[in-house]
Amino acid sequence: MSFSKAYSAQTNLLNVNAISVETDISRGLHAFNIVGLPDKAVEEARDRVSAAIKNSGFESPKAKNHKIIISLAPADQKKEGTSYDLAIALSYLAASGELSFNSEGKLFLGELSLDGKVTRVRGVLPIARFAKEKGYKELYVPIENVEEAALIDGIKVFGVPDLETLTTHLVVGKTILPAPVTKLSKEIIITPTDFADVRSQERAKRGLLIAAAGGHNVAMYGPPGTGKTMLAKALAGILPELPLS
Numbered sequence: 001m002s003f004s005k006a007y008s009a010q011t012n013l014l015n016v017n018a019i020s021v022e023t024d025i026s027r028g029l030h031a032f033n034i035v036g037l038p039d040k041a042v043e044e045a046r047d048r049v050s051a052a053i054k055n056s057g058f059e060s061p062k063a064k065n066h067k068i069i070i071s072l073a074p075a076d077q078k079k080e081g082t083s084y085d086l087a088i089a090l091s092y093l094a095a096s097g098e099l100s101f102n103s104e105g106k107l108f109l110g111e112l113s114l115d116g117k118v119t120r121v122r123g124v125l126p127i128a129r130f131a132k133e134k135g136y137k138e139l140y141v142p143i144e145n146v147e148e149a150a151l152i153d154g155i156k157v158f159g160v161p162d163l164e165t166l167t168t169h170l171v172v173g174k175t176i177l178p179a180p181v182t183k184l185s186k187e188i189i190i191t192p193t194d195f196a197d198v199r200s201q202e203r204a205k206r207g208l209l210i211a212a213a214g215g216h217n218v219a220m221y222g223p224p225g226t227g228k229t230m231l232a233k234a235l236a237g238i239l240p241e242l243p244l245s
Contacts, residue, residue, distance in 0.1 A: 004094035006103045008087035009130060010079065011123035016130035020073040021087040023095040028067040034088075036072030039080045045112075048082075049089045052112040056164040058098050068092065083121040086110035086140065089163055090170075101170035105137040109145070116163040120144040128152040138178075140166065150182040193234040201227055208235050 008019045032046045054060035061068055070088055072079045087108040093099035109127060110118040120142050128149040131139050138156045141149045146159035156178040160166045169175035198205060204220070208231060211218045218235070220228045 002095045002097060004091050004103075006087040006091040006094070007107050007136075008084050008109060009107060009127045010077075010081065010083065011126055012077075016123075016126050017074075017077060018130075018134065019077075019079065019084065019087075020071075021084060021091045022071040022073060023088075023091040024069045024071075025092075025095045026067050026069075028065075030062065030065050030067070032061055032068045032070075034070045034072065036075045037078045038072060039078065041082050042072070042079050042084060045082065045085050045088055048085055048112050048114065049092065051114040052085070052116040052163050053089055053093065055114065056116040056162065056167070058093060058167075059096075061092060061096075064096075081121065082111035083109045083123070085112040086118060086160070086163070086166070090167075093167065099167055099171070101167075105135070106140065107131045107136045107138070108140045110140070110142045110160055112163060118142045118160045118162055118166070124149045125151060128155065128157065131155055146179045147182050150179040151184070153181045193230055193237070195234040195238050198227070198231065198234050201231065204231055209238070211235075212238050 003022070003024050005023070006021045008021055010017055010019055032050070034043055034046060050061045070091070072084065089112060090099065090103070090108060094101065094103070107127070109121055109124060111121055113119055124141055124145040125148050128139055129152050132152050132155040136155060138158060139149060140158045140160050143159040143161055146157060149157045158176045159179055160176065165175060195205070204227070208218065210216070212235060220231065222228060
């Protein structure tokens with residue numbers, strides 16, 4: 001039996017943390033345990049991953065008489081969500097000897113459905129930026145997340161349709177082509193309300209001007225019909241275009 005590792009990541013408020021998905025397989029009565037402060041969705045990955053592996057042409061972990069331990073490190077950080085499924089499956093397949101690939105420099109994100117398809121996850125854009133900054137060369141995400149992840153230049157982004165296609169790509173190569181960098185739209189959006197057309201409300205208008213100039217937060221309150229929605233719509237017209245960052 002053997003040990004293997006794959007890499008994933010998770011968002012934590014405004015931060016992104018790298019997660020090392022380690023698999024150890026040893027002889028013994030069948031068991032499949034995930035450790036490292038997993039939440040309920042992560043614990044349920046045992047069943048999703050087992051079914052996805054079986055339906056992707058590999059032998060199901062449940063069909064083998066061995067003990068599987070999946071460790072999500074660092075172990076002192078709570079792990080939430082379903083984005084670790086893909087890395088868990090690959091780490092297991094490598095540890096069991098059914099798949100041989102180099103996991104270094106690669107980051108994997110994606111939820112697995114029972115038939116092996118890779119489905120959309122949240123938080124891909126900040127993770128893509130993190131992956132580039134930390135020196136990862138390749139980022140594998142669900143096809144539905146490709147356009148979002150490819151906003152970040154300088155890292156190869158691959159859209160993964162299903163587990164079987166990904167395993168073939170990791171062994172043979174060129175099965176999945178890297179996605180082109182997503183270009184931001186240059187379309188000019190016309191706001192329905194022009195700030196210059198707002199009559200009266202001088203104190204509110206001055207407050208919004210100061211907030212727009214200084215990048216401050218705005219909270220407006222008052223009874224219905226006093227112009228809060230109109231002012232909020234008009235504010236968008238005096239703000240500069242958002243940069244990529």
